[in-house]
Amino acid sequence: MSVAKVIELSSSSTKGIEDAVQHGLRKVSQTVKNITGAWVNDIKVVTGPDGSITEWRVNMRINFIVD
Numbered sequence: 254m255s256v257a258k259v260i261e262l263s264s265s266s267t268k269g270i271e272d273a274v275q276h277g278l279r280k281v282s283q284t285v286k287n288i289t290g291a292w293v294n295d296i297k298v299v300t301g302p303d304g305s306i307t308e309w310r311v312n313m314r315i316n317f318i319v320d
Contacts, residue, residue, distance in 0.1 A: 287318040
């Protein structure tokens with residue numbers, strides 16, 4: 254029998270959505286072990302005055318097994 258826990262976090266990248274997700278997962282994996290998955294809940298962008306995208310932001314939930 255196992256127990257899973259879910260935490261929520263935000264991460265950003267100037268490169269794109271996938272990089273923002275990977276950055277968040279790499280950072281959280283430094284302190285959270287047994288990560289089994291992630292759900293991207295929300296995607297946002299920061300834009301420059303000309304409408305160009307300057308930063309991608311994601312909010313996601315991380316699922317991990319509790320020892």
